Amino acid sequence: MLYFIPVPTYSLIDKGAFQMKQTGKEHIHFIGIGGSSMSGLAELAVKQGCFVSGSDRTDSEKLRHLREKGIRIYPSQSSDNITDDIDLVVYTLAVPDSNPELAEARRRKIPVVERGVYLGRIAAHYKYSVAVAGTHGKTSTTSMLSSIALCAGINPSIHIGGVFPRIGSNVLASNSDYFITEACEYHENFLNLHPYGGIILNVEAEHLDYYKNLEQIQTAFSKFAASCSEEGFLVVCADNPSARKAAAAAKCPVTFYSTQDASAPYYAADVRHAEAGTTYTLCENGTPIGDVFLHVPGIHNVSNSLAAAAAAIRLGCSAQDVASGLDAFYGTGRRFEKKGTYHGVPVIDDYAHHPTEIAATLAAARDILAPGGKIFAVFQPHTYSRASSFLEDFTKVLKKADTVIVTEIYSAREKDPGTISGASMTRHFQENGVPAKYIPDFAEIADYLKSCVKPGDLIITLGAGDVNRVIEKIVS
Known part of the structure; x- marks a missing residue:
C-alpha cells in the first residue's frame, strides 16, 4: 500500500467557536458538573484562573474532590443557582431545555454553550x-x-x-x-x-x-x-x-x-x-x-x-x-480493569458497548484465559437505538463468550420506544446460538455467577452504563 495523502484543495468551514472576554476573572457555571468530562473541564477552568461553580443531582467522591479545589457545588439543580455574576454556563447534550438552570440562564441572557464547544475553547489556550x-x-x-x-x-x-x-x-x-x-x-x-x-x-x-x-x-x-x-x-x-x-x-x-x-x-x-x-x-x-x-x-x-x-x-x-x-501504563478505569477475584476467578470490568469493542474485549479475555476456562460475560445493552441498530452484530460477537447474562437495556439519554428490551434481545440471542440468559436483577446475577464459575474461568462485565455494580456484589 502507498502511504501518500495528497493535499486537498478545499478548506474547512469555520464553525465559529465561542469566544469570551480575555481579561478579568470569569465565573463559569457547569450544569451536571459531576460527569467525567464536565468535572475535568471544571478543573481546567480553575487552572486557567476562572471562578467555577456547578450543580449535580447526587453527591459523589468526584464532587467532594471538586470542592477541595475551591469550586462551589450546589447539591441540586435550581434556578436559584444562576446569578447575574455568571459569565458563562456550560451544559451537556443530556441536559434538556426544561432544566431550571439552563432555562434561567437563557432568561437572563447569560451565554450558554455545550460541553464540546467549551472543550474547544480550553484547547485553544x-x-x-x-x-x-x-x-x-x-x-x-x-x-x-x-x-x-x-x-x-x-x-x-x-x-x-x-x-x-x-x-x-x-x-x-x-x-x-x-x-x-x-x-x-x-x-x-x-x-x-x-x-x-x-x-x-x-x-x-x-x-x-x-x-x-x-x-x-x-x-x-x-x-x-x-x-x-x-x-x-x-x-x-x-x-x-x-x-x-x-x-x-x-x-x-x-x-x-x-x-x-x-x-x-x-x-x-x-x-x-x-x-x-x-x-x-x-x-x-x-x-x-x-x-x-x-x-x-x-x-x-x-x-x-x-x-x-x-x-x-x-x-x-x-x-x-x-x-x-x-x-508505565497499566490501563484506564473501566477498560479491561481487573477489579479483583472470586475464589481465584478474575473479575474484570470493561466499558465495551459497541459490537466491535465487545469483540476486541472478548478476544483479549480469551488471550489470558486459563486452558479449559470459560468466559462468563454480563452484557448490559446501552441505549435502545444502539440495541436495535446492532442487534445482529451483538448476536455475532457475543458467541465468543461461553455464557452471556443479559441485563435490561441502560437507557441513558433515550426514552423506551417499546420495541426492544433486554428480554427480547436475549430471546433473539438464544434463537441464534448465543448461550444467553436474561437476568435483570444485579443481585441475582451475582448469585448466579457465584454458583457457576470454577477455577480457571473469567467473569467480565460489558457496558457503558452501571453494569459494573454487579461486581460490587461479587468482589468484596
Missing part, C-alpha cells in the same frame, strides 16, 4: 493540542499518549473520558504548551477542537441516534481530519478503510500505523501475547526502533499503542520515551 478521535479506543489511546508524554517530561494538561490511575483522575492541569484530549464524534463535537495534532483510530457506524448512516459519520471524520493544523500532523490507522478515507481530507502531514501491514510507517512486529502482557517490536519505516511491553491485553491495544507512539514521536518524544511510557 494551548500551542500544541492533540485530539484523539475514533469510534473506539479513545480513552485508552489518550491515556497511553499521556503516559508517554509524562515520561518524556512534556508535562501536558490532560483530559480523558475515564480515570487514568497514573494521575489519579481523568484530568491533569499544567502550565505547559501541551494539551492531550479525547475528541468525541457524537453530534460532531470534535469539530470544535481544531487541534495541532490529531489521531483517527477507526471510523465505524456508531451513534445512529444522531448520524443517519456510515456515510455521515465518514463526512464528520473527514472534517475532523481537515481541522488539524497545517503545521501539525494527523496519525491514522491504516487497517481501517474508513479512517484512511477520512485522512484524504487532511491539510497536514499524515502518518499511518498498522498491526497488519509491515510497509506502514509504524508497525508492530513479532507481537506476542501472554498472561503477564503483550510484547512487540516497534518499527519505524521498516527499521526496529525499540521493544514495547504492554500490561493491557489484546491486539486492539497494540494498535492503540502504535497510534500513541506515532503521535508522541511527532511531538518530539524518543523511542525510549515511548517504551518507558507504555511500560
Whole structure:
C-alpha cells in the first residue's frame, strides 16, 4: 500500500467557536458538573484562573474532590443557582431545555454553550493540542499518549473520558504548551477542537441516534481530519478503510500505523501475547526502533499503542520515551480493569458497548484465559437505538463468550420506544446460538455467577452504563 495523502484543495468551514472576554476573572457555571468530562473541564477552568461553580443531582467522591479545589457545588439543580455574576454556563447534550438552570440562564441572557464547544475553547489556550478521535479506543489511546508524554517530561494538561490511575483522575492541569484530549464524534463535537495534532483510530457506524448512516459519520471524520493544523500532523490507522478515507481530507502531514501491514510507517512486529502482557517490536519505516511491553491485553491495544507512539514521536518524544511510557501504563478505569477475584476467578470490568469493542474485549479475555476456562460475560445493552441498530452484530460477537447474562437495556439519554428490551434481545440471542440468559436483577446475577464459575474461568462485565455494580456484589 502507498502511504501518500495528497493535499486537498478545499478548506474547512469555520464553525465559529465561542469566544469570551480575555481579561478579568470569569465565573463559569457547569450544569451536571459531576460527569467525567464536565468535572475535568471544571478543573481546567480553575487552572486557567476562572471562578467555577456547578450543580449535580447526587453527591459523589468526584464532587467532594471538586470542592477541595475551591469550586462551589450546589447539591441540586435550581434556578436559584444562576446569578447575574455568571459569565458563562456550560451544559451537556443530556441536559434538556426544561432544566431550571439552563432555562434561567437563557432568561437572563447569560451565554450558554455545550460541553464540546467549551472543550474547544480550553484547547485553544494551548500551542500544541492533540485530539484523539475514533469510534473506539479513545480513552485508552489518550491515556497511553499521556503516559508517554509524562515520561518524556512534556508535562501536558490532560483530559480523558475515564480515570487514568497514573494521575489519579481523568484530568491533569499544567502550565505547559501541551494539551492531550479525547475528541468525541457524537453530534460532531470534535469539530470544535481544531487541534495541532490529531489521531483517527477507526471510523465505524456508531451513534445512529444522531448520524443517519456510515456515510455521515465518514463526512464528520473527514472534517475532523481537515481541522488539524497545517503545521501539525494527523496519525491514522491504516487497517481501517474508513479512517484512511477520512485522512484524504487532511491539510497536514499524515502518518499511518498498522498491526497488519509491515510497509506502514509504524508497525508492530513479532507481537506476542501472554498472561503477564503483550510484547512487540516497534518499527519505524521498516527499521526496529525499540521493544514495547504492554500490561493491557489484546491486539486492539497494540494498535492503540502504535497510534500513541506515532503521535508522541511527532511531538518530539524518543523511542525510549515511548517504551518507558507504555511500560508505565497499566490501563484506564473501566477498560479491561481487573477489579479483583472470586475464589481465584478474575473479575474484570470493561466499558465495551459497541459490537466491535465487545469483540476486541472478548478476544483479549480469551488471550489470558486459563486452558479449559470459560468466559462468563454480563452484557448490559446501552441505549435502545444502539440495541436495535446492532442487534445482529451483538448476536455475532457475543458467541465468543461461553455464557452471556443479559441485563435490561441502560437507557441513558433515550426514552423506551417499546420495541426492544433486554428480554427480547436475549430471546433473539438464544434463537441464534448465543448461550444467553436474561437476568435483570444485579443481585441475582451475582448469585448466579457465584454458583457457576470454577477455577480457571473469567467473569467480565460489558457496558457503558452501571453494569459494573454487579461486581460490587461479587468482589468484596
